Amino acid sequence: MTDTLSFDQFTPDHLDGALHLSREAGWPHRREDWQFVLRLSRGVVALSGGKVVGTALATPFGAVAMANMIIVDRAMRGRGLGRSLMQRAMALVEAPEWRLVATADGLPLYEKLGFVACGRVLQHQGPVAAQAAPDGVEWAVQADLPALVALDRQATGADRADLIAELMAEGRLAVIREGGALAGFVALRRFGRGEVAGPVIAAGPDEAQRLLGFVFAQREGAFLRVDTTEAAGLAPWLAAQGLAAAGGGIAMRRGTPAAPETSPLQCFALAAQALG
8 A cells, every 4th residue: 555545534535536446447437327336335544645546435335335336446456455445335334234336356356354255146137028018017106105114124134215315315226016015126227327126126036037027128129237146047038038148246144143033025126235
């Protein structure tokens, strides 16, 4: 590390520098995508001569926190900067359980920090094939927000009320209603090269496919991304809808897992790899 290296709180003033780093790394994020995560998070930047050379964010979700947006300038790698950024960002949030999605390159660092692999995240993206909208799915309304937050908490064990509110403000959510109650939902918002569909909260794969099918029917030909999990079993179906496999990551956890609520609901697709 150089003598000019310093650390500072990640603020909106650092977004342009962070965007430069992510573009160099080949990430699809727009400035707005960084801003979306930053609004929900606390973080740290590393500065060298006033230039942003590293970032790390920590997003609190009640008993769960996500470590994310961890990136170091190529010229600064191999000096322990990633570890220092991670530790500083995680010190800003108290949570018994930490989660993240790792790249293969980042895996050794996260393992050294006590994270353990717990599954695979599969990225699918591409132009959506034409299809008919399934029955029983409709767009959510603002009054659905408390029920959406409750469904998400049951499926993830995290309190993501702020995230769900942001998703409603930034995009649209579609829901399955059964007997007047909500039984699942999917969010759709702008991201990267096009749009991202997620999270998908549902009781089973059939319901998850109905929710995604509803969104796909509205966006024929549009470039969409879905980050699912290997355990969810949706990958072959997503590929059949025109969303080809495009890499992914390793889901990791550290600490005491949040006690799951008794519920059949599962998370079949992520809001983002940064946010779970």
